[in-house]
Amino acid sequence: MATQPEVTTAAQSLYESRRPQMFPKLSAQQLSRLCPHGKRVETRAGEVLTEPGQRHAPMYVVLDGALDLSLPGAGGRITVLTKGDFGGEISTLRGAQGFVRISVVDSGAVLAIDEGQLRELVQTDAELSEIFMRAFILRRMGLIASGQSDVMLIGSRHCGGTLRLREFLTRNAYPFTSVDVESDPSVQDLLDRFHVRENELPVVVCRGEKVFRRPRNQDIVECLGMNPKLDIEAVRDVIVVGAGPAGLSAAVYAASEGLDVLVLETMAPGGQAGSSSRIENYLGFPTGISGQALAGRALVQSQKFGANVGIGWQAQRLLCDRWPYGIQLEDGHVLRARSIVVATGAQYRSLPLENLQRFIGLGVYFAATHLEARLCKDDEIVIVGGGNSAGQAAVFLANSCRHVHIVIRAPSLAASMSRYLIRRIEENPNITLHPQTELTGIEGGDRLERVSWFCGANGDAVTEDISHLFLMTGAVPNTQWLEGCVKLDDKGFVRTGADLTREELAQTGWSLQRSPYLSETTLPGIFAVGDVRSGSVKRVASSVGEGSICVQFVHRVLTEMATRASA
Incomplete structure (x- = not known):
């Protein structure tokens, strides 16, 4: 019988640290409840049950023997599944393309449960539903946190297209590896390997094979099989x-x-x-x-x-x-x-600034997530807007930015922002509120470099060397x-x-x-x-x-x- 291997990679370490929740072992009674919902399949050592990128792969429950769960390439082995363990994660429930290879270590038998049967189970069996759903969610989180994937984004942190793709993959909870052309020493080898010129960046390499130069979001969706196959005519x-x-x-x-x-x-x-x-x-x-x-x-x-x-x-x-x-x-x-x-x-509504479009993603942002926070770490920033989203962004970014300026037209935040956020802004020395103030201009070369505003209350016109501007003003349906x-x-x-x-x-x-x-x-x-x-x-x-x-x-x-x- 195979034994659990030593943890040798960062991905394995992360999975092992939360193994009880990510890989719970089913009891004999729970296994017996599962059997009517799947098909028993005999397995033999060396057999591959699931490949990365496979769509509509069943969830395998180990009845006897052992299965190896691994990521392609440098990701290596995640864990070994033995009797009572089960494979699968969120993509299994969706019928979308999966990420891992499942192969047989020791001959035995598995219960194969397809996505329809799995969905029926999580809707009708409350106990098993809780076990499966928690494990699936944590496994996806583990895949993302591991930093291991056969999807690679090559681009520059100073490129709007790179930020768009990073945001798209991140917000869709899709694991990917990010390579920054300014800081990664292996980037030239990668560009040569995939025959990519710097003026073709950003590039997404899908499954280590297909190369997409300056792709649209839709190109990524199709390549990665993020959606299940649907009947268009229904x-x-x-x-x-x-x-x-x-x-x-x-x-x-x-x-x-x-x-x-x-x-x-x-x-x-x-x-x-x-x-x-x-x-x-x-x-x-x-x-x-x-x-x-x-x-x-x-x-x-x-x-x-x-x-x-x-x-x-x-x-x-x-x-x-x-x-x-x-x-x-x-x-x-x-x-x-x-x-x-x-x-x-x-x-969010755009401001009537002549060169605004030029700097979107290059210093002008419409969201304040961890992606944007990394871009403006230790820098001074401006947030335009007085709603809750602007307040949440200010409080969040003040933790990592040198200073946060909030620019609003109104005399105060009272009419548009929740009181708990106003208090946090008032008590944070790293945040300055500029009421009755309007943004008047932005300037820069390849990216944003300067921001100007005018304060109507005292007639001051200000220009600051600030390279990060967050727009959170109003709403356009x-x-x-x-x-x-x-x-x-x-x-x-x-x-x-x-x-x-x-x-x-x-x-x-x-x-x-x-x-x-x-x-x-x-x-x-x-x-x-x-x-x-x-x-x-x-x-x-x-x-x-x-x-x-x-x-x-x-x-x-x-x-x-x-x-x-x-x-």
């Missing part, structure tokens, strides 16, 4: 557009109640909230939680109940001329659903794709429910005797929740509540539609 009960707090909440509640749910997300789960370093006023998390962690948990929860999620799928246009409704994607494909939940949220279908307010947010007047309903052809349900738009069966909805409270808790409440009205609409179709 008509679903509900399509949720946007995987922020409101969209994920709607997906969790709809899927848990048996609806066929598809979630479309352009960038990454969490939306604007996903870029928050720490949310401390969300119910149930007294010590706070990062936006990315909250979104990650919600995403896994939605997939546990059977929701499908498409990352990198952007809704280009709502097709509302017939039912079931259609959503045209960027690649021209059309997805159809009996109901649609619009949860596309809002984005992501509603362009809805044009011509639903009623928007004068700022572009979606009008819903009791806010809609009879005249507006008549203008848009509302044909039902009933009034629109809460959060329903001027089209029956199309709902808007969260920040994208006109009049919504721009808070995470409010968005989660709207997403969950919306599902009861989705059920009503589906019943109404079915009744009319059969009449």
Whole structure:
């Protein structure tokens, strides 16, 4: 019988330190409950059961013998699974491409449980569900923390494209290795090996084979198999557009109640909230939680109940001329659903500065995560904005930056920021608030070098040698794709429910005797929740509540539609 090997790599050390939670051993009674849900497979030494990059790989539970779990390349062995152990992580539940190789060390037998059976298990067996879900989440965290992956990002920390790709992979909880061209001594060997010129950076090397020069996010999604294979032609009960707090909440509640749910997300789960370093006023998390962690948990929860999620799928246009409704994607494909939940949220408003676009990712940022914090460590920074997101960013960045300037037009933060954040800002000597102040200019060469602002209270015009600017001002709704279908307010947010007047309903052809349900738009069966909805409270808790409440009205609409179709 094989024995557990000595820990020889950083990846192995991390896995071993949390082994009891990451690799719990199932009891004989738990194994007996699993057997009806899988297929017994005899194994022989040297056989490979799963390769990295394999999609729809089953979860293997060891009944006899031993399996080796390893990362490709320098990652090496993670652990050896013996009787009562099981493989798999989050990608197993999703049917997406996995990361590890599973091979047979000692001949024996395994129970192979496919993703459909696994999903049924985690929905029906509370004890096993808790064991599997905790292990899957921790294993993904371990993969990321290990720094070992067959996906490599080669780029410069002074390149906007590199930052975009790092943010995309990080926020989607995808393990990758980052190589910085300014500091890594092996970079020239890598460039020569993959026949890459410096003017072609950033580069993503996928699975050690495919090389993508200056790739789009969609290129990475396809190469890495981040999404499960989906039936494009299927008509679903509900399509949720946007995987922020409101969209994920709607997906969790709809899927848990048996609806066929598809979630479309352009960038990454969490939306604007996903870029928050720490949310401390969300119910149930007294010590706070990062936006990315909250979104990650919600995403896994939605997939546990059977929701499908498409990352990198952007809704280009709502097709509302017939039912079931259609959503045209960027690649021209059309997805159809009996109901649609619009949860596309809002984005920070850009400032009217002539050269702003030139410095995005090169000193100008719209998020304050650990990625941005590393870029501006020990430097002076400016944050423009007076909402909670700006306050959270200021408090977080003040821990590592030399000094933080907050620029706001208002005379104080009282009207726009939670009191607990205001107190922290007031008591932090590393933060200076500039009220009644407006940013007037930014300058630089290859990247941002100087920032100018004007204080209306005392008439001071200031220019500082500051190379990091965070813009967190206002909100612009992501509603362009809805044009011509639903009623928007004068700022572009979606009008819903009791806010809609009879005249507006008549203008848009509302044909039902009933009034629109809460959060329903001027089209029956199309709902808007969260920040994208006109009049919504721009808070995470409010968005989660709207997403969950919306599902009861989705059920009503589906019943109404079915009744009319059969009449």
